[in-house]
Amino acid sequence: MRVAVPNKGRLHDPTVELLQKAGLEVHNGSDRKLYAETTDPEIDVLYARAADIPEYVAEGAADVGITGLDQTREAEVDLFDHLDLRFGECRLVLAVPEEDGVSTVDELAGKRVATEFPNISRRFFDERGVDVELIGVTGATELTPHAGMADAIVDITSTGTTLEVNNLEVVAEVLDSSVRLFSRPEDEEDGKIRELVTALESVLHAENRRYLMMNVPEESLEDVKNAMPGLGGPTVMRVEGDDSMVAVHAVVEEGDVYETINAVREKGARDILVTPIERMVR
Template sequence: MIRIAIPNKGRLHEPTISIFNDAGLHISGGAESRKLFAKTTDPEISILFARAADIPEYVQDGAADVGVTGLDLITERGADVETLLDLGFGKANLVLAVPEDSEFQGPQDLEGKKVATEFPVITGQYFEKLGVNVEVIKVTGACEMTPHVGIADAIVDISSSGTTLMINRLKAIDRAFSSTVYLIANKESLKTKEKILDIKTALESVLNAKRRRYLMMNVPESSLQAVKEVLPGMSGPTVMKVESSKSSEDSILAVHAVVDADLIFTIVNKLKKVGARDILVVPIERIMP
Protein backbone atom coordinates (compact mmCIF):
# COMPACT_ATOMS: atom_id res chain seq x y z
CA MET A 1 0.00 0.00 0.00
CA ILE A 2 1.21 3.49 -0.91
CA ARG A 3 -0.01 6.48 1.10
CA ILE A 4 0.07 9.95 -0.48
CA ALA A 5 -0.12 13.03 1.75
CA ILE A 6 -1.81 16.03 0.13
CA PRO A 7 -2.89 19.43 1.52
CA ASN A 8 -6.20 19.21 3.35
CA LYS A 9 -7.22 22.82 2.65
CA GLY A 10 -5.97 26.15 1.38
CA ARG A 11 -4.86 27.25 -2.07
CA LEU A 12 -2.98 24.01 -2.78
CA HIS A 13 -5.87 21.65 -2.03
CA GLU A 14 -8.07 21.94 -5.13
CA PRO A 15 -5.20 22.05 -7.71
CA THR A 16 -3.73 18.92 -6.11
CA ILE A 17 -7.05 17.08 -6.29
CA SER A 18 -7.43 18.20 -9.90
CA ILE A 19 -4.05 16.97 -11.13
CA PHE A 20 -4.52 13.57 -9.49
CA ASN A 21 -7.95 13.25 -11.08
CA ASP A 22 -6.50 14.21 -14.48
CA ALA A 23 -3.81 11.56 -14.00
CA GLY A 24 -6.45 8.88 -13.49
CA LEU A 25 -6.06 8.63 -9.72
CA HIS A 26 -9.51 9.85 -8.75
CA ILE A 27 -9.80 10.67 -5.06
CA SER A 28 -13.02 9.72 -3.27
CA GLY A 29 -14.60 12.76 -1.60
CA GLY A 30 -11.61 14.94 -2.47
CA ALA A 31 -13.42 18.21 -1.77
CA GLU A 32 -14.21 17.24 1.82
CA SER A 33 -11.22 18.76 3.62
CA ARG A 34 -12.36 17.48 7.04
CA LYS A 35 -11.59 13.90 6.11
CA LEU A 36 -8.27 12.42 7.18
CA PHE A 37 -8.11 9.56 4.70
CA ALA A 38 -9.55 8.76 1.28
CA LYS A 39 -9.34 6.01 -1.30
CA THR A 40 -8.34 6.32 -4.94
CA THR A 41 -9.28 4.34 -8.02
CA ASP A 42 -6.17 2.24 -7.41
CA PRO A 43 -6.76 -0.11 -4.44
CA GLU A 44 -3.03 0.02 -3.61
CA ILE A 45 -2.95 3.83 -3.28
CA SER A 46 -4.63 5.83 -0.50
CA ILE A 47 -4.68 9.51 0.43
CA LEU A 48 -3.78 11.19 3.72
CA PHE A 49 -5.08 14.75 4.11
CA ALA A 50 -2.68 16.91 6.14
CA ARG A 51 -1.53 20.48 6.68
CA ALA A 52 0.80 21.45 3.85
CA ALA A 53 3.42 22.53 6.41
CA ASP A 54 3.39 19.07 8.03
CA ILE A 55 3.70 17.02 4.84
CA PRO A 56 7.52 17.22 4.48
CA GLU A 57 7.95 15.69 7.95
CA TYR A 58 5.26 13.06 7.34
CA VAL A 59 7.06 11.92 4.21
CA GLN A 60 10.50 12.08 5.82
CA ASP A 61 9.35 9.96 8.77
CA GLY A 62 7.46 7.44 6.66
CA ALA A 63 3.93 8.30 7.79
CA ALA A 64 3.36 8.85 4.07
CA ASP A 65 5.30 7.37 1.17
CA VAL A 66 4.63 10.30 -1.15
CA GLY A 67 3.62 13.90 -0.58
CA VAL A 68 2.57 17.06 -2.39
CA THR A 69 3.57 20.39 -0.87
CA GLY A 70 5.41 23.64 -1.51
CA LEU A 71 9.16 23.80 -2.03
CA ASP A 72 9.29 26.61 0.54
CA LEU A 73 7.87 24.28 3.20
CA ILE A 74 10.21 21.43 2.21
CA THR A 75 13.23 23.74 2.43
CA GLU A 76 12.12 25.40 5.66
CA ARG A 77 11.67 22.05 7.38
CA GLY A 78 15.00 20.77 6.03
CA ALA A 79 13.20 17.54 5.19
CA ASP A 80 15.34 14.61 4.08
CA VAL A 81 13.11 13.53 1.19
CA GLU A 82 13.45 12.83 -2.50
CA THR A 83 12.05 15.58 -4.74
CA LEU A 84 10.53 13.81 -7.73
CA LEU A 85 8.68 16.39 -9.79
CA ASP A 86 7.90 20.09 -9.98
CA LEU A 87 4.12 20.18 -10.42
CA GLY A 88 4.23 23.78 -11.59
CA PHE A 89 1.32 25.25 -9.62
CA GLY A 90 1.14 27.09 -6.30
CA LYS A 91 3.73 29.64 -7.42
CA ALA A 92 4.76 32.06 -4.69
CA ASN A 93 7.72 34.24 -3.78
CA LEU A 94 9.22 34.94 -0.39
CA VAL A 95 10.08 38.60 -0.60
CA LEU A 96 12.15 40.90 1.56
CA ALA A 97 9.98 43.90 2.39
CA VAL A 98 10.39 47.11 4.36
CA PRO A 99 8.08 50.03 5.24
CA GLU A 100 7.21 52.27 2.30
CA ASP A 101 8.89 55.28 3.90
CA SER A 102 12.04 53.33 4.77
CA GLU A 103 15.42 54.35 3.38
CA PHE A 104 16.43 50.70 2.91
CA GLN A 105 16.95 50.01 -0.79
CA GLY A 106 18.38 46.49 -0.74
CA PRO A 107 19.33 43.61 1.58
CA GLN A 108 22.83 45.01 2.17
CA ASP A 109 21.25 48.02 3.88
CA LEU A 110 19.91 45.73 6.62
CA GLU A 111 23.31 44.88 8.13
CA GLY A 112 22.78 44.48 11.89
CA LYS A 113 19.01 44.97 11.62
CA LYS A 114 16.08 42.77 12.69
CA VAL A 115 14.08 40.73 10.17
CA ALA A 116 10.80 39.04 11.13
CA THR A 117 9.55 35.97 9.27
CA GLU A 118 7.64 32.72 9.46
CA PHE A 119 10.51 31.16 7.49
CA PRO A 120 13.63 31.60 9.66
CA VAL A 121 15.63 28.83 7.93
CA ILE A 122 15.12 30.18 4.41
CA THR A 123 15.66 33.74 5.63
CA GLY A 124 18.88 32.80 7.42
CA GLN A 125 20.17 31.00 4.33
CA TYR A 126 19.28 33.97 2.13
CA PHE A 127 21.19 36.51 4.20
CA GLU A 128 24.09 34.13 4.80
CA LYS A 129 24.51 33.71 1.05
CA LEU A 130 24.60 37.50 0.68
CA GLY A 131 27.07 37.87 3.53
CA VAL A 132 24.72 40.19 5.44
CA ASN A 133 24.42 39.79 9.22
CA VAL A 134 20.88 40.25 10.54
CA GLU A 135 18.90 39.11 13.55
CA VAL A 136 16.16 36.77 12.35
CA ILE A 137 13.01 36.90 14.50
CA LYS A 138 10.57 34.03 14.09
CA VAL A 139 6.88 34.94 14.15
CA THR A 140 3.82 32.76 13.62
CA GLY A 141 1.44 35.30 12.14
CA ALA A 142 0.78 38.96 11.34
CA CYS A 143 4.30 39.28 10.00
CA GLU A 144 3.38 42.43 8.08
CA MET A 145 2.71 44.32 11.30
CA THR A 146 6.12 43.79 12.89
CA PRO A 147 7.93 46.75 11.27
CA HIS A 148 5.14 49.11 12.31
CA VAL A 149 5.22 48.12 15.99
CA GLY A 150 8.99 48.20 16.40
CA ILE A 151 9.59 44.43 16.49
CA ALA A 152 11.58 44.33 13.24
CA ASP A 153 13.05 46.58 10.57
CA ALA A 154 12.01 44.30 7.70
CA ILE A 155 10.15 41.08 6.95
CA VAL A 156 10.53 38.07 4.70
CA ASP A 157 7.07 36.80 3.78
CA ILE A 158 5.08 35.13 1.01
CA SER A 159 3.77 37.46 -1.66
CA SER A 160 1.80 36.47 -4.73
CA SER A 161 0.33 39.72 -6.06
CA GLY A 162 1.84 42.29 -3.70
CA THR A 163 -1.59 43.46 -2.56
CA THR A 164 -1.07 42.46 1.10
CA LEU A 165 2.22 44.37 1.20
CA MET A 166 0.59 47.46 -0.26
CA ILE A 167 -2.30 47.32 2.21
CA ASN A 168 0.20 47.15 5.07
CA ARG A 169 2.32 50.01 3.65
CA LEU A 170 5.27 47.79 2.82
CA LYS A 171 7.42 47.55 -0.30
CA ALA A 172 9.39 44.60 -1.62
CA ILE A 173 13.09 45.27 -2.13
CA ASP A 174 14.27 41.77 -3.08
CA ARG A 175 13.13 38.21 -3.69
CA ALA A 176 14.50 35.78 -1.14
CA PHE A 177 13.05 32.51 -2.47
CA SER A 178 10.76 31.22 -5.24
CA SER A 179 8.48 28.27 -4.68
CA THR A 180 6.16 25.93 -6.54
CA VAL A 181 4.50 22.69 -5.49
CA TYR A 182 6.55 19.49 -5.66
CA LEU A 183 5.92 15.77 -5.57
CA ILE A 184 8.21 14.28 -2.92
CA ALA A 185 8.87 10.74 -1.70
CA ASN A 186 10.25 8.95 1.33
CA LYS A 187 13.71 7.71 0.36
CA GLU A 188 13.24 4.20 1.72
CA SER A 189 9.79 3.84 0.16
CA LEU A 190 11.23 4.90 -3.18
CA LYS A 191 13.67 1.98 -3.03
CA THR A 192 11.04 -0.67 -2.32
CA LYS A 193 7.78 0.53 -3.89
CA GLU A 194 8.03 0.70 -7.67
CA LYS A 195 4.54 2.13 -8.06
CA ILE A 196 5.80 5.47 -6.71
CA LEU A 197 7.53 6.01 -10.04
CA ASP A 198 4.27 5.11 -11.79
CA ILE A 199 2.58 7.92 -9.84
CA LYS A 200 5.32 10.32 -10.94
CA THR A 201 4.94 9.23 -14.58
CA ALA A 202 1.16 9.67 -14.47
CA LEU A 203 1.42 13.22 -13.08
CA GLU A 204 4.23 14.06 -15.50
CA SER A 205 2.06 12.94 -18.41
CA VAL A 206 -0.62 15.44 -17.35
CA LEU A 207 1.92 18.26 -17.12
CA ASN A 208 3.32 17.39 -20.55
CA ALA A 209 -0.17 17.43 -22.03
CA LYS A 210 -1.06 20.82 -20.56
CA ARG A 211 1.87 22.36 -22.42
CA ARG A 212 0.92 20.84 -25.78
CA ARG A 213 -1.91 20.89 -28.32
CA TYR A 214 -2.85 18.40 -31.03
CA LEU A 215 -3.22 19.90 -34.50
CA MET A 216 -5.17 18.27 -37.33
CA MET A 217 -5.50 19.79 -40.79
CA ASN A 218 -6.08 19.06 -44.46
CA VAL A 219 -3.19 19.99 -46.76
CA PRO A 220 -2.86 19.89 -50.57
CA GLU A 221 0.00 17.55 -51.45
CA SER A 222 1.79 20.40 -53.21
CA SER A 223 1.86 22.36 -49.93
CA LEU A 224 3.10 19.51 -47.73
CA GLN A 225 6.75 20.55 -47.61
CA ALA A 226 5.85 24.14 -46.69
CA VAL A 227 3.58 22.87 -43.91
CA LYS A 228 6.32 20.60 -42.55
CA GLU A 229 8.66 23.59 -42.33
CA VAL A 230 6.10 25.44 -40.19
CA LEU A 231 5.38 22.58 -37.79
CA PRO A 232 7.85 22.11 -34.88
CA GLY A 233 6.20 18.84 -33.81
CA MET A 234 7.55 16.48 -31.18
CA SER A 235 8.85 14.00 -33.78
CA GLY A 236 7.57 15.37 -37.07
CA PRO A 237 3.97 15.38 -38.33
CA THR A 238 1.93 12.31 -39.18
CA VAL A 239 0.80 12.41 -42.81
CA MET A 240 -2.08 10.36 -44.23
CA LYS A 241 -3.76 10.41 -47.62
CA VAL A 242 -7.40 11.45 -47.67
CA GLU A 243 -9.10 8.80 -49.81
CA SER A 244 -11.93 11.09 -50.88
CA SER A 245 -9.60 13.24 -52.99
CA LYS A 246 -10.94 13.44 -56.57
CA SER A 247 -7.67 13.24 -58.46
CA SER A 248 -3.91 13.15 -58.00
CA GLU A 249 -3.68 16.76 -59.18
CA ASP A 250 -5.53 18.04 -56.12
CA SER A 251 -4.66 15.20 -53.73
CA ILE A 252 -5.41 16.14 -50.13
CA LEU A 253 -3.42 14.89 -47.17
CA ALA A 254 -4.40 14.78 -43.52
CA VAL A 255 -1.58 16.13 -41.35
CA HIS A 256 -1.46 15.65 -37.56
CA ALA A 257 1.13 17.09 -35.17
CA VAL A 258 1.69 17.89 -31.51
CA VAL A 259 2.97 21.42 -30.83
CA ASP A 260 3.65 23.70 -27.86
CA ALA A 261 0.50 25.46 -26.66
CA ASP A 262 2.29 28.81 -26.51
CA LEU A 263 3.01 28.63 -30.27
CA ILE A 264 -0.54 27.86 -31.43
CA PHE A 265 -1.53 31.41 -32.41
CA THR A 266 1.55 31.97 -34.57
CA ILE A 267 1.64 28.49 -36.09
CA VAL A 268 -2.03 28.39 -37.12
CA ASN A 269 -1.72 31.66 -39.00
CA LYS A 270 1.43 30.47 -40.77
CA LEU A 271 -0.22 27.17 -41.70
CA LYS A 272 -3.16 28.95 -43.29
CA LYS A 273 -0.80 31.10 -45.35
CA VAL A 274 1.01 28.06 -46.80
CA GLY A 275 -2.18 26.23 -47.78
CA ALA A 276 -3.42 24.25 -44.75
CA ARG A 277 -7.16 24.30 -44.19
CA ASP A 278 -9.84 22.77 -41.93
CA ILE A 279 -7.42 23.20 -39.01
CA LEU A 280 -8.47 21.70 -35.69
CA VAL A 281 -6.75 22.48 -32.37
CA VAL A 282 -7.47 19.81 -29.77
CA PRO A 283 -6.43 19.66 -26.10
CA ILE A 284 -4.46 16.61 -24.99
CA GLU A 285 -5.35 14.70 -21.85
CA ARG A 286 -2.03 12.96 -21.21
CA ILE A 287 1.33 12.43 -22.97
CA MET A 288 3.21 9.40 -21.71
CA PRO A 289 7.01 9.68 -22.03
Protein backbone atom coordinates in the same frame (compact mmCIF):
# COMPACT_ATOMS: atom_id res chain seq x y z
CA MET B 1 1.30 3.91 -1.09
CA ARG B 2 0.17 7.01 0.76
CA VAL B 3 0.28 10.48 -0.79
CA ALA B 4 0.12 13.50 1.55
CA VAL B 5 -1.94 16.33 0.06
CA PRO B 6 -2.71 19.80 1.52
CA ASN B 7 -6.03 19.54 3.38
CA LYS B 8 -7.05 23.17 2.74
CA GLY B 9 -5.61 26.52 1.77
CA ARG B 10 -4.68 27.56 -1.73
CA LEU B 11 -2.83 24.34 -2.59
CA HIS B 12 -5.68 21.91 -1.88
CA ASP B 13 -7.86 22.37 -4.99
CA PRO B 14 -5.10 22.53 -7.63
CA THR B 15 -3.43 19.43 -6.13
CA VAL B 16 -6.61 17.33 -6.20
CA GLU B 17 -7.37 18.63 -9.70
CA LEU B 18 -3.91 17.67 -10.97
CA LEU B 19 -4.19 14.16 -9.49
CA GLN B 20 -7.56 13.81 -11.20
CA LYS B 21 -6.21 14.95 -14.55
CA ALA B 22 -3.49 12.31 -14.16
CA GLY B 23 -6.22 9.70 -13.85
CA LEU B 24 -6.13 9.42 -10.07
CA GLU B 25 -9.64 10.29 -8.96
CA VAL B 26 -9.73 11.08 -5.22
CA HIS B 27 -12.86 9.61 -3.63
CA ASN B 28 -14.82 11.36 -0.87
CA GLY B 29 -12.22 14.10 -0.64
CA SER B 30 -13.81 16.44 1.87
CA ASP B 31 -12.13 18.95 4.18
CA ARG B 32 -12.80 17.02 7.34
CA LYS B 33 -11.63 13.63 6.17
CA LEU B 34 -8.16 12.49 7.08
CA TYR B 35 -7.83 9.78 4.44
CA ALA B 36 -9.30 9.27 0.99
CA GLU B 37 -9.13 6.37 -1.43
CA THR B 38 -8.30 6.83 -5.09
CA THR B 39 -8.98 5.09 -8.39
CA ASP B 40 -5.81 3.09 -7.78
CA PRO B 41 -6.44 0.61 -4.95
CA GLU B 42 -2.73 0.82 -4.09
CA ILE B 43 -2.78 4.62 -3.61
CA ASP B 44 -4.38 6.45 -0.66
CA VAL B 45 -4.44 10.16 0.04
CA LEU B 46 -3.63 11.56 3.48
CA TYR B 47 -4.77 15.14 4.08
CA ALA B 48 -2.42 17.31 6.13
CA ARG B 49 -1.48 20.96 6.55
CA ALA B 50 0.80 22.22 3.81
CA ALA B 51 3.47 23.06 6.39
CA ASP B 52 3.37 19.60 8.01
CA ILE B 53 3.62 17.49 4.84
CA PRO B 54 7.46 17.35 4.63
CA GLU B 55 7.57 16.02 8.19
CA TYR B 56 4.82 13.45 7.48
CA VAL B 57 6.88 12.06 4.61
CA ALA B 58 10.21 12.17 6.45
CA GLU B 59 8.62 10.30 9.38
CA GLY B 60 7.01 7.68 7.13
CA ALA B 61 3.35 8.62 7.79
CA ALA B 62 3.16 9.17 4.01
CA ASP B 63 5.39 7.89 1.19
CA VAL B 64 4.95 10.83 -1.16
CA GLY B 65 4.28 14.48 -0.34
CA ILE B 66 2.93 17.38 -2.35
CA THR B 67 3.56 20.88 -1.02
CA GLY B 68 5.56 24.08 -1.58
CA LEU B 69 9.36 24.07 -1.75
CA ASP B 70 9.25 26.79 0.93
CA GLN B 71 7.73 24.22 3.28
CA THR B 72 10.20 21.43 2.51
CA ARG B 73 13.13 23.84 3.01
CA GLU B 74 11.68 25.19 6.24
CA ALA B 75 11.15 21.67 7.62
CA GLU B 76 14.89 20.92 7.28
CA VAL B 77 14.28 17.23 6.61
CA ASP B 78 16.06 15.11 4.04
CA LEU B 79 13.76 14.55 1.02
CA PHE B 80 14.16 13.70 -2.65
CA ASP B 81 12.46 16.16 -5.02
CA HIS B 82 10.88 14.17 -7.90
CA LEU B 83 8.93 16.78 -9.79
CA ASP B 84 8.13 20.50 -10.01
CA LEU B 85 4.33 20.63 -10.39
CA ARG B 86 4.49 24.24 -11.63
CA PHE B 87 1.76 25.76 -9.51
CA GLY B 88 1.84 27.63 -6.17
CA GLU B 89 4.62 29.71 -7.65
CA CYS B 90 5.77 32.39 -5.25
CA ARG B 91 8.89 34.09 -3.90
CA LEU B 92 10.11 34.29 -0.34
CA VAL B 93 11.51 37.81 0.07
CA LEU B 94 13.09 40.05 2.68
CA ALA B 95 11.08 43.29 2.86
CA VAL B 96 11.17 46.51 4.90
CA PRO B 97 8.88 49.54 5.33
CA GLU B 98 9.38 51.85 2.34
CA GLU B 99 9.97 54.90 4.55
CA ASP B 100 12.96 53.26 6.31
CA GLY B 101 15.20 53.61 3.27
CA VAL B 102 16.92 50.27 3.90
CA SER B 103 18.37 48.88 0.68
CA THR B 104 20.88 46.19 1.72
CA VAL B 105 20.78 43.09 3.89
CA ASP B 106 23.78 44.36 5.90
CA GLU B 107 21.81 47.35 7.15
CA LEU B 108 19.58 44.97 9.09
CA ALA B 109 22.36 43.85 11.45
CA GLY B 110 21.08 43.95 15.02
CA LYS B 111 17.44 44.45 13.87
CA ARG B 112 14.31 42.34 14.33
CA VAL B 113 12.93 40.23 11.45
CA ALA B 114 9.46 38.66 11.69
CA THR B 115 8.70 35.51 9.70
CA GLU B 116 6.75 32.28 9.37
CA PHE B 117 9.99 30.79 8.04
CA PRO B 118 12.57 31.06 10.85
CA ASN B 119 14.79 28.22 9.62
CA ILE B 120 15.08 29.48 6.05
CA SER B 121 15.61 33.02 7.38
CA ARG B 122 18.30 31.95 9.83
CA ARG B 123 20.22 30.22 7.05
CA PHE B 124 19.82 33.27 4.80
CA PHE B 125 21.26 35.70 7.36
CA ASP B 126 23.95 33.27 8.56
CA GLU B 127 25.24 32.81 5.00
CA ARG B 128 25.63 36.59 4.77
CA GLY B 129 27.17 36.92 8.22
CA VAL B 130 24.42 39.31 9.33
CA ASP B 131 23.23 38.92 12.89
CA VAL B 132 19.48 39.60 13.33
CA GLU B 133 16.85 38.77 15.92
CA LEU B 134 14.26 36.47 14.35
CA ILE B 135 10.68 36.72 15.56
CA GLY B 136 8.43 33.76 14.75
CA VAL B 137 4.84 34.53 13.71
CA THR B 138 2.14 32.30 12.21
CA GLY B 139 0.47 34.72 9.79
CA ALA B 140 -0.23 38.36 8.88
CA THR B 141 3.55 38.89 8.87
CA GLU B 142 3.18 42.04 6.76
CA LEU B 143 1.55 43.85 9.68
CA THR B 144 4.41 43.35 12.17
CA PRO B 145 6.64 46.30 11.10
CA HIS B 146 3.74 48.74 11.43
CA ALA B 147 2.83 47.31 14.81
CA GLY B 148 6.35 48.03 16.02
CA MET B 149 7.01 44.29 16.31
CA ALA B 150 9.77 44.06 13.72
CA ASP B 151 12.02 46.11 11.42
CA ALA B 152 11.77 43.74 8.49
CA ILE B 153 9.95 40.58 7.38
CA VAL B 154 10.72 37.45 5.41
CA ASP B 155 7.47 36.43 3.72
CA ILE B 156 5.81 35.03 0.63
CA THR B 157 4.85 37.23 -2.29
CA SER B 158 3.40 36.45 -5.69
CA THR B 159 1.45 39.36 -7.19
CA GLY B 160 3.11 41.82 -4.78
CA THR B 161 -0.27 43.25 -3.71
CA THR B 162 0.07 42.48 0.00
CA LEU B 163 3.52 44.10 0.20
CA GLU B 164 2.28 47.14 -1.66
CA VAL B 165 -0.84 47.59 0.47
CA ASN B 166 1.38 47.48 3.55
CA ASN B 167 3.98 49.90 2.13
CA LEU B 168 6.74 47.33 2.18
CA GLU B 169 9.55 47.03 -0.36
CA VAL B 170 11.74 44.09 -1.26
CA VAL B 171 15.37 44.24 -0.15
CA ALA B 172 16.42 40.74 -1.24
CA GLU B 173 15.16 37.46 -2.71
CA VAL B 174 15.37 34.56 -0.30
CA LEU B 175 13.83 31.64 -2.24
CA ASP B 176 11.89 30.89 -5.43
CA SER B 177 9.19 28.38 -4.62
CA SER B 178 6.65 26.19 -6.39
CA VAL B 179 4.82 23.02 -5.46
CA ARG B 180 6.94 19.85 -5.55
CA LEU B 181 6.35 16.13 -5.31
CA PHE B 182 8.86 14.43 -3.04
CA SER B 183 9.64 11.23 -1.14
CA ARG B 184 12.21 9.98 1.31
CA PRO B 185 15.62 9.81 -0.41
CA GLU B 186 15.74 5.98 -0.20
CA ASP B 187 12.54 5.79 -2.28
CA GLU B 188 14.04 7.71 -5.20
CA GLU B 189 13.78 4.64 -7.48
CA ASP B 190 10.53 3.21 -6.07
CA GLY B 191 8.43 1.78 -8.93
CA LYS B 192 5.06 2.96 -7.68
CA ILE B 193 6.36 6.51 -7.13
CA ARG B 194 7.91 6.50 -10.62
CA GLU B 195 4.47 5.55 -12.02
CA LEU B 196 2.83 8.48 -10.23
CA VAL B 197 5.57 10.85 -11.43
CA THR B 198 5.11 9.67 -15.03
CA ALA B 199 1.34 10.18 -14.83
CA LEU B 200 1.70 13.70 -13.43
CA GLU B 201 4.43 14.57 -15.93
CA SER B 202 2.10 13.52 -18.74
CA VAL B 203 -0.43 16.14 -17.61
CA LEU B 204 2.24 18.84 -17.32
CA HIS B 205 3.63 18.03 -20.79
CA ALA B 206 0.14 18.24 -22.29
CA GLU B 207 -0.90 21.41 -20.52
CA ASN B 208 0.47 24.02 -22.91
CA ARG B 209 0.06 21.99 -26.06
CA ARG B 210 -2.69 21.52 -28.62
CA TYR B 211 -3.42 18.76 -31.11
CA LEU B 212 -3.84 20.08 -34.63
CA MET B 213 -5.60 18.11 -37.38
CA MET B 214 -6.03 19.25 -40.96
CA ASN B 215 -6.62 18.07 -44.50
CA VAL B 216 -3.92 18.91 -47.03
CA PRO B 217 -3.79 18.46 -50.83
CA GLU B 218 -1.10 15.84 -51.55
CA GLU B 219 0.96 18.29 -53.64
CA SER B 220 1.06 20.85 -50.79
CA LEU B 221 2.23 18.36 -48.15
CA GLU B 222 5.91 19.38 -48.17
CA ASP B 223 5.03 23.10 -47.92
CA VAL B 224 2.61 22.46 -45.05
CA LYS B 225 5.17 20.31 -43.21
CA ASN B 226 7.74 23.07 -43.54
CA ALA B 227 5.27 25.59 -42.14
CA MET B 228 4.80 23.55 -38.96
CA PRO B 229 6.95 24.24 -35.88
CA GLY B 230 9.25 21.61 -34.28
CA LEU B 231 8.14 18.92 -31.82
CA GLY B 232 8.96 16.13 -34.26
CA GLY B 233 7.44 15.34 -37.62
CA PRO B 234 3.64 15.38 -38.04
CA THR B 235 1.62 12.20 -38.63
CA VAL B 236 0.40 11.93 -42.23
CA MET B 237 -2.59 9.70 -43.09
CA ARG B 238 -4.58 8.75 -46.15
CA VAL B 239 -8.07 10.28 -46.47
CA GLU B 240 -10.49 7.47 -47.42
CA GLY B 241 -12.22 8.13 -50.73
CA ASP B 242 -10.06 11.09 -51.68
CA ASP B 243 -6.65 10.27 -53.15
CA SER B 244 -5.77 13.93 -53.69
CA MET B 245 -5.90 14.75 -49.94
CA VAL B 246 -3.95 13.60 -46.88
CA ALA B 247 -4.73 14.19 -43.19
CA VAL B 248 -1.95 15.80 -41.15
CA HIS B 249 -1.90 15.63 -37.32
CA ALA B 250 0.62 17.34 -35.05
CA VAL B 251 1.21 18.48 -31.48
CA VAL B 252 1.90 22.20 -31.31
CA GLU B 253 2.85 24.55 -28.45
CA GLU B 254 -0.14 26.67 -27.46
CA GLY B 255 1.77 29.86 -28.21
CA ASP B 256 2.47 28.68 -31.79
CA VAL B 257 -1.09 27.65 -32.67
CA TYR B 258 -2.30 30.97 -34.06
CA GLU B 259 0.70 31.47 -36.31
CA THR B 260 0.76 27.82 -37.41
CA ILE B 261 -2.88 27.87 -38.49
CA ASN B 262 -2.31 30.96 -40.62
CA ALA B 263 0.86 29.48 -42.13
CA VAL B 264 -0.58 26.07 -43.04
CA ARG B 265 -3.77 27.61 -44.39
CA GLU B 266 -1.73 29.75 -46.70
CA LYS B 267 0.02 26.60 -47.92
CA GLY B 268 -3.32 24.92 -48.72
CA ALA B 269 -4.42 23.14 -45.51
CA ARG B 270 -8.20 23.04 -44.91
CA ASP B 271 -10.68 21.73 -42.26
CA ILE B 272 -8.26 22.56 -39.45
CA LEU B 273 -9.21 21.30 -35.99
CA VAL B 274 -7.53 22.37 -32.75
CA THR B 275 -8.14 20.25 -29.65
CA PRO B 276 -6.74 20.18 -26.11
CA ILE B 277 -4.58 17.24 -25.04
CA GLU B 278 -5.39 15.53 -21.77
CA ARG B 279 -2.09 13.72 -21.26
CA MET B 280 1.16 13.05 -23.12
CA VAL B 281 2.95 9.96 -21.83
CA ARG B 282 6.55 9.79 -23.02
